[in-house]
Amino acid sequence: MAKQKSNTIRESIIDAAIEVFARTGFYKAKAAEIAGKADVAVGTIYNYFKNKDDILISIFNERIGELTKSVRTAIEKVEKPEEKLSIILDSTISVLEHDRKLAEVITIELRQSNKFFSSTAIASVTEFLDLITDVIREGQKKKVFRLDIDPRFVSLTILGTIENLLHVWVLGDKVPELKSKYDISLVQGAKNLKLLLTRGLH
Structure with a gap:
């Protein structure tokens, strides 16, 4: 109790x-x-x-940890790697779209902590990246995804794209000129990212 x-x-x-x-x-x-x-x-x-930094890092660790755990559970029920990749993208975007304040904290405020890059938060980032990397490797093994691209590069690209989508989304209302040029919804962004990953630019 x-x-x-x-x-x-x-x-x-x-x-x-x-x-x-x-x-x-x-x-x-x-x-x-x-x-x-x-x-x-x-x-x-x-x-x-211990302090504000500890709170901020705990927010990231716990929320991203929960996300990674729920996504891992969801993709275990799916066989096709391309469907697993879709679940990762949709679930990540959905969680953060429904909690704008959390999205703002982890995309903007987290950068304000000098202790982030020397903290346990890096393990949370790595765990999420590993989840994506494993799916890409599985897809390559099943000959669903091309073999001439490093899975680690793909996972970093996905994470970076999600982060930038969130950044623009969060800053949109505060920076009108940014919103006027790059006013794209998170759902639309996730859809375009999936198309780019599965079909390329050709």
């Missing part, structure tokens, strides 16, 4: 931090704001997290 309550408090702090980071930015966010939103004392935050 105590553990369940502890997990609930921790989750409340993370949810509150996502909202505060998205609204005010990582650097300007105050622990008091997060505590107020989570309805806990400021000191309670430090029972669960």
Whole structure:
């Protein structure tokens, strides 16, 4: 019971931090704001997290970890590699499209942390990349995907494209000139990415 309550408090702090980071930015966010939103004392935050960087990295690890786990479970039920790839793209876009604040935090605010690249978050990124890479390799083995492209390059390209789609989507309302030229929905972006990956430009 105590553990369940502890997990609930921790989750409340993370949810509150996502909202505060998205609204005010990582650097300007105050622990008091997060505590107020989570309805806990400021000191309670430090029972669960070392500092703001720790909260930010935990947001990434836990949310991306949940996404990777759910996608892995979904593709285990599918045999065709091309369908697995489609599930990865659609699921990733869907999760972030339905949580714009989370999308903003992991695409913009996460870059503000100097500790991100030396943190455990890199393991979460690698796990997601490995998931894509394994699907591409499976497709090559089954002769569904071409053999002359490094699967690691494909996974990096997919991740980079998703990140840039999210970046434009999140910044669209704040940068009108960007939105006017690249106003593309996330669903449309995912569809175009799948076409590019499966059919190429020819």
